Amino acid sequence: MLLYHHPLSANGHKVKLLLGFLSVSHDEKTVDVPGGEQFADWFGVISDLRQIPVLDDGAVRIRDAQAILIYLGAKYDPERRWWPTDAAEQGIIAQWLSFAAVELQNGINLSRLYFRLSAPCDIAAAQMQGEKTLGVLDRHLANKDWLELGRPTIADLACVTFAARSGEAKHDITAYPNVSAWVERVRTLPNFTGMEGFA
Known part of the structure; x- marks a missing residue:
């Protein structure tokens, strides 16, 4: 592989x-x-x-x-904890995969690439989108440890690598305490693999 x-x-x-x-x-x-x-x-x-x-x-x-x-x-997950077999659970998780690919990508990720690599984008629009998506995550994570199903799934992984790097996009993650706590929960999972910006 x-x-x-x-x-x-x-x-x-x-x-x-x-x-x-x-x-x-x-x-x-x-x-x-x-x-x-x-x-x-x-x-x-x-x-x-x-x-x-x-x-x-x-x-x-x-x-x-x-x-x-x-x-x-x-x-590669015989217990199917990360990507379940149940259709309803798959649909719930897939919503967050789309959220990561569209809303988070076009907000936080575009902004961080603009500031880190001078990648072209409408930075004002990307910053506004970033704040909006962090707000969505923060509200959703109120009284929840994980995005869905009460456990870590690929929904969390799809979204957390953007949220964890929100500082690179000039967002203050401490303004979103539920997001901050969620990022730390992912960081403390066994076999966590760190990379620059989220180590």
């Missing part, structure tokens, strides 16, 4: 977290996204969208962090 990612990638980190929690042996290859390596011919063969992360598991190659989380949870 080979994971293509970059150390600054919050999307790559969510995959690394699940690989660690499931104790799945794998190799990693860094794609120098800030240097434009995603546009190299060799990577175009790996990902036609030229985005990371990508997981190559021999017979199957999957792009998109949320899709990879589903695959790993279905194939």
